[in-house]
Amino acid sequence: MGKRILAGTHFMNGDEACAEGAIAAGCTLFAGYPITPQSEIAEHISVRLPEVGGVFIQMEDEISSLAAVLGGAWGGAKAMTATSGPGFSLMMENLGLGMMTETPCVLINIQRGGPSTGLPTLVGQADMMQARWGSHGDYGVIALVPSSPQESFELTVHAFNLAETYRLPVLVMSDEVVGHMYERVDIDPDKIEVVERKKPSLPPGEFQLYKPGPNLVPEGMPSFGDGYKVHVTGLTHDERGYPVLNAETQHQLVVRLKEKIAANSDDIIRVEETATEDADVIIVTYGISARTSLGALNLARDKGLKVGMLRLITVWPFPEAIVKSMAQRVTGFVVPEINLGQIVLEVDRVVRGDAVVRSVPHAGGDIHDPAVILEAIEEVFAHAG
Amino acid sequence: MPVKSKSLPTPELLNDARHPMEKYLRMDRLPHIWCSGCGLGTTLSCFTYALDEMHWTDADVGVVSGIGCTGRAAGYLNLDSYHTTHGRAIAFATGLAVVRPEKKVVVISGDGDLFAIGGNHFIHAARRNVNMTVLCVNNFNYGMTGGQFGPTTPIGQKGTTAPYGNFENPFNLPYLAASCGAVYVARWTSLDARRVKEAMIEALKRPGFSFVEIISPCPTNYGRRNKIGDGLDELRYYQENTVIRHGSDPRHAGIHPGKEIVVGCFVDEPRPTYLDLYNELVVEKNQFEKPSTLKKEI
Ligand SMILES: Cc1ncc(C[n+]2csc(CCOP(=O)(O)OP(=O)(O)O)c2C)c(N)n1
Ligand code: SF4
Numbered sequence A: 001m002g003k004r005i006l007a008g009t010h011f012m013n014g015d016e017a018c019a020e021g022a023i024a025a026g027c028t029l030f031a032g033y034p035i036t037p038q039s040e041i042a043e044h045i046s047v048r049l050p051e052v053g054g055v056f057i058q059m060e061d062e063i064s065s066l067a068a069v070l071g072g073a074w075g076g077a078k079a080m081t082a083t084s085g086p087g088f089s090l091m092m093e094n095l096g097l098g099m100m101t102e103t104p105c106v107l108i109n110i111q112r113g114g115p116s117t118g119l120p121t122l123v124g125q126a127d128m129m130q131a132r133w134g135s136h137g138d139y140g141v142i143a144l145v146p147s148s149p150q151e152s153f154e155l156t157v158h159a160f161n162l163a164e165t166y167r168l169p170v171l172v173m174s175d176e177v178v179g180h181m182y183e184r185v186d187i188d189p190d191k192i193e194v195v196e197r198k199k200p201s202l203p204p205g206e207f208q209l210y211k212p213g214p215n216l217v218p219e220g221m222p223s224f225g226d227g228y229k230v231h232v233t234g235l236t237h238d239e240r241g242y243p244v245l246n247a248e249t250q251h252q253l254v255v256r257l258k259e260k261i262a263a264n265s266d267d268i269i270r271v272e273e274t275a276t277e278d279a280d281v282i283i284v285t286y287g288i289s290a291r292t293s294l295g296a297l298n299l300a301r302d303k304g305l306k307v308g309m310l311r312l313i314t315v316w317p318f319p320e321a322i323v324k325s326m327a328q329r330v331t332g333f334v335v336p337e338i339n340l341g342q343i344v345l346e347v348d349r350v351v352r353g354d355a356v357v358r359s360v361p362h363a364g365g366d367i368h369d370p371a372v373i374l375e376a377i378e379e380v381f382a383h384a385g
Numbered sequence B: 001m002p003v004k005s006k007s008l009p010t011p012e013l014l015n016d017a018r019h020p021m022e023k024y025l026r027m028d029r030l031p032h033i034w035c036s037g038c039g040l041g042t043t044l045s046c047f048t049y050a051l052d053e054m055h056w057t058d059a060d061v062g063v064v065s066g067i068g069c070t071g072r073a074a075g076y077l078n079l080d081s082y083h084t085t086h087g088r089a090i091a092f093a094t095g096l097a098v099v100r101p102e103k104k105v106v107v108i109s110g111d112g113d114l115f116a117i118g119g120n121h122f123i124h125a126a127r128r129n130v131n132m133t134v135l136c137v138n139n140f141n142y143g144m145t146g147g148q149f150g151p152t153t154p155i156g157q158k159g160t161t162a163p164y165g166n167f168e169n170p171f172n173l174p175y176l177a178a179s180c181g182a183v184y185v186a187r188w189t190s191l192d193a194r195r196v197k198e199a200m201i202e203a204l205k206r207p208g209f210s211f212v213e214i215i216s217p218c219p220t221n222y223g224r225r226n227k228i229g230d231g232l233d234e235l236r237y238y239q240e241n242t243v244i245r246h247g248s249d250p251r252h253a254g255i256h257p258g259k260e261i262v263v264g265c266f267v268d269e270p271r272p273t274y275l276d277l278y279n280e281l282v283v284e285k286n287q288f289e290k291p292s293t294l295k296k297e298i
C-alpha cells in the first residue's frame, strides 16, 4: 500500500499539492476530464489513487465528472473533481444538485482567462462570482483560495473537512499561476486534521435524512447499502428527503441551505492580515493577487505610506464583519484581482460608503504589475487629502 | 405534465388492498403521479417482481433516475434511491458503481433523459462496461414536459414540437446499446409483463453494463396525439405488431410506424467489466493492495 500522507519536504507545483492534499484527506475517488491548467491534478492523482486503494476515473466530460463524484459520495467515498473555466461552467448543473442534496465533495477550479476558451494556459481570477452564483437558485457556498502550493495542499485538506462538516460541495478556487508554480511544500502528518463522515446516530426508521441539527446541518449521512433506504432528490424535499413541491417546504429547505453557511460563517472564515494595525489603506485581495500585492505593500511602506493587506483565504462566505470593522478605521480599500472587478463589489457592498473603495482590475493573461497597485494606493491617499 | 385521472382510487380505498410487492415500495408516497393507462406502473411492478424472484433486498441493489415521468420511479422504490439531474443518472450511477462494486446499481429513466441529453453518458458507460443495469422506458416522447418529440420518436409521428410530424431519424436503441458494448441487450413491450420481468432478471444477473428497453404507452401525450387511442389501444397495437426474434441483428430493430416491432434478447455476451480491468491491469499488475472498495463484483 502506498503512503496516504507523503510526510516530508517536497518541491511541488500547486496542482500536485492539491492532489496530495486530497489523498491526505482520505479521497478515494477522483472523476475528471482533462483541461489546462488543471491536468496536472488529474495526472498526479491518477498515479497516486491506485497506490492508496482509490479509483481514478476519466469521464467523458465535466458534467459527468461532477455527477460521478456525487454518486461516489453517496456510495460512501470522499470524492473530488478538478477543472478550469469551461469545465467549471459545465459543472454548474450538478453543483446545484450537490447543494440541493447536501452532498460532501470537493471541486477545484484552477482559474484561467475567460470567457469561453479564453486563455487556456494563462491566469485569470474571473470565476469568483460564478463560484458564488453559478448554479441557478439560492444556496450557501464555501470557496477557498490558495496563494501557494503549500496552501494548495492545506486548503484541499481543509476543503474536504468543511465538506463533511457542512455537507456541501466545497470549492477551491486556485489559479493558473499558483497551480503551475513550483515551491517547497512541507507535509507534516501531525499537523493534518481529517474530519470523517458523520454516520447517522439513529437506526433506520427513526433517522430522517435531512433533519438538521442545531447548526442547521443534517445529522449523519448513510451510504448506499447501509440499510437506510434513503431517497435523495434534487426536487424540493422535506426532512425525510421526499419531494414536497410547495412554497412552505421550499422556504424551509432553501433558507436552511443558505443559513447553514451564513450562521456558521465565523467558524468557516479564514483570513490573513499583514501590517493592518496602523494601516490607513488596506489591500483586500486573494490567491496569486495577494502575492503581487505584497510587493506593492512593501513599495508603499518604503515610501512611508501606512498600507496593510487583508488576504481572503475564504472568499465565500465573504468576511463581511472583518471588512466592515476595518472600514470604520481606515481611509480606504484597494482591491486588486485578475478580473474586471468582482470581489470589489462585495467590499463596496459591505463598506457602504464608510471608506473609499478602489478596484484594481486586470483582464487576465498575467499578474498585476505591483506598480499599478501602488498607483491605486497613492490615489486613495491623495483622495483622502 | 402527467394528469391524474378522476377514476384513480382514493387513498382510503387503497387501505385494504395491499400491494403484494409492498416491501419494495414506499407506500407512504403512493398514489403515484402517473396517468392511468401509462406503462410506467407495469414497468415498476415488473422490477419489484424481478427483485423478489432474485431475493434481492436493499442490501443488493439501489436505483438512480434522471428527470421525467420515468425518472420518478426512483422515488417510489423502497431502496436507496437517487433522483438526479436530467440526463445524468448514468454518470451519477458510474460513481456509485465504482465505489460499491459488490452491489448492483440500476438506472431507470426515459428515452429523452437517457438518449438525448444523457446520450453521451450512455455510450461511454456502455463502452467502459461499468457494472450497472439501465432500464429505459421508451414512450417515444418527452412525457413529463407535455409530449414533445424526442430521439426515439418514429418518423412521421406527432409531438407538441413536431406539429407536422417528426422528420428526424430516430435512434434504434438495441443497436446503439449493442454497438457501444453492452453485455446484455433486450427489448420488450410493457404488454408482456412476464418477459419484461424475466429480461430484468437476466440483465441484473450480468456483471457489467446491461440494457433493457421497455416500450411503453404514454396515452396522455403520445397516444392521444398520434391517434393511437388510450393505453389499452396502444398495448393492443403492440400485441398485433410485435415479433419476437431472439439473437437477431439489432441493426434491423428500428421502429417505423405501421411496421413490425422486433422484440427479444439481441445481445448476451460477457466481457470484463470496468473494475475487472482496473483490477487486472492497474492494481494486480503493479501489485497495489486491492482497494477496500474493490471487493468482488456481483
Ligand atoms: C437540464 C434540463 N432540461 C430540461 C428539463 C425539462 N425536462 C424535464 S423531463 C424532460 C423530458 C423527459 O423525457 P423522457 O426522459 O423521455 O421521460 P418521460 O417523461 O417520457 O418518461 C425534460 C425535457 C430539465 N428538467 N432539465
Ligand atoms: S409517460 Fe405519459 S402517460 Fe405516463 S405519466 Fe407521463 S404523461 Fe402520463
Ligand SMILES: [Mg+2]
Binding pocket: B068, B110, B111, B112, B137, B138, B139, B140, B141, B142, B143
Ligand atoms: Mg419518454
